[in-house]
Amino acid sequence: MPHDNLFHPATGELAGKGLGAADAVFDAASVGAAGWRILAGEVSLPVAVLRDSAVAHNLDWMRRFMAAYGVELAPHGKTTMSPELFAMQLQAGAWGITLATAPQVRDAYRHGVRRVLMANQLVDRANMAIVAGLLADPGFEFCCLVDSAANADALGAFFAGRGQRLRLLLEVGVAGGRTGVRDEAQTREVVAAVARWPQSLALVGVETYEGVLKDEAGVRALLGRTVATLQALRAQGAFAEPRVLLSGAGSAWYDVVAEAFAGVAKDPGVRVLLRPGCYLTHDVGAYREADARIHASNPVARQMAEGLRPALQLWACVQSRPEPGRAIVGLGKRDAAFDAGLPLPVLRFRSGDAAPREVPAHWRLGAMMDQHAFLELAGDDDLQVGDLLCFDISHPCLTFDKWRHLLRVDDAWRVTGAVRTFF
Numbered sequence: 001m002p003h004d005n006l007f008h009p010a011t012g013e014l015a016g017k018g019l020g021a022a023d024a025v026f027d028a029a030s031v032g033a034a035g036w037r038i039l040a041g042e043v044s045l046p047v048a049v050l051r052d053s054a055v056a057h058n059l060d061w062m063r064r065f066m067a068a069y070g071v072e073l074a075p076h077g078k079t080t081m082s083p084e085l086f087a088m089q090l091q092a093g094a095w096g097i098t099l100a101t102a103p104q105v106r107d108a109y110r111h112g113v114r115r116v117l118m119a120n121q122l123v124d125r126a127n128m129a130i131v132a133g134l135l136a137d138p139g140f141e142f143c144c145l146v147d148s149a150a151n152a153d154a155l156g157a158f159f160a161g162r163g164q165r166l167r168l169l170l171e172v173g174v175a176g177g178r179t180g181v182r183d184e185a186q187t188r189e190v191v192a193a194v195a196r197w198p199q200s201l202a203l204v205g206v207e208t209y210e211g212v213l214k215d216e217a218g219v220r221a222l223l224g225r226t227v228a229t230l231q232a233l234r235a236q237g238a239f240a241e242p243r244v245l246l247s248g249a250g251s252a253w254y255d256v257v258a259e260a261f262a263g264v265a266k267d268p269g270v271r272v273l274l275r276p277g278c279y280l281t282h283d284v285g286a287y288r289e290a291d292a293r294i295h296a297s298n299p300v301a302r303q304m305a306e307g308l309r310p311a312l313q314l315w316a317c318v319q320s321r322p323e324p325g326r327a328i329v330g331l332g333k334r335d336a337a338f339d340a341g342l343p344l345p346v347l348r349f350r351s352g353d354a355a356p357r358e359v360p361a362h363w364r365l366g367a368m369m370d371q372h373a374f375l376e377l378a379g380d381d382d383l384q385v386g387d388l389l390c391f392d393i394s395h396p397c398l399t400f401d402k403w404r405h406l407l408r409v410d411d412a413w414r415v416t417g418a419v420r421t422f423f
Contacts, residue, residue, distance in 0.1 A: 285394020
């Protein structure tokens, strides 16, 4: 029978855009056996692909970087929400997976993740109930953030009613930033509220998110305050476990966080967890700029020579040449991130070519609509309807969000497998 074009999470079946034309059922584990070739027109375009060699390089690079500072990696899973990529990260030595919401935690649990740091507050009762259901499994390790006495009391009452104990990290924030306590008075209020519920709440560490800041001096000041808060609370005996957690680091400042927390990481009573998520696929926008800064200033990164590689790319087809200096490409806002810069054309391929070639440096996307992109080029540039273009992207999170699956490819653009997403 024909496939009904539905995605079935329980079986892992794939359907929708970015697959081969054959009317058959494929799943993430077996799609590589189909032998599809991107350049031979055997996959419906546009398609999002992950280059196996770049993903493997990035996994190993970050593992070595973290080991050099004696810290552990809890990569933020919201970037990809892909169980196959979570498994790769865990196999490469990650402590666990960071997530942002209770439904994300549930999806990760359903796909085998058993250690989660939810880098967010757990607030409404339905989300509390989701976490409570997962905590019924004694093999599931979970903690989340708290930054107010009101939230601590609500959590304490809810989990007391369930006969469960919730592990919490105090979040330290910065004035004008996002969540997190702003000063010592707020810290005392939250710690006292957690202490009111000794049977249902356990304070197990301190966390911060430095990504709301734009300058290194501000980042270092926040990290210093976070370490000082941890040390003060340890001295007061405020923590419920002998080994406490200290966590920070998004994808832009993880090098500074590693440096700032490295001294504390030597203490056997502290486990330091860093949470970058975009390193796995990297990009050619904001994170490439961060990578350049890291390699210019960080001694560990300099010793490692090559940095992270862009692994997430999009192939699309030229569908119209309506006027000189303009080509319309079958790629749009439904397929790629556009909030941090438009996709950047890097390769072109025409049937009969031996291999893709680099595009001229002046080719740029000027705008995108839902399903179309406007490529600006010179009037006499050789580009035809039916030619294929490969694009790098900026901001992996938003691009992953637009695909229910992405194809894995080798360096010859042959499909080797697939990964699913659960947004």
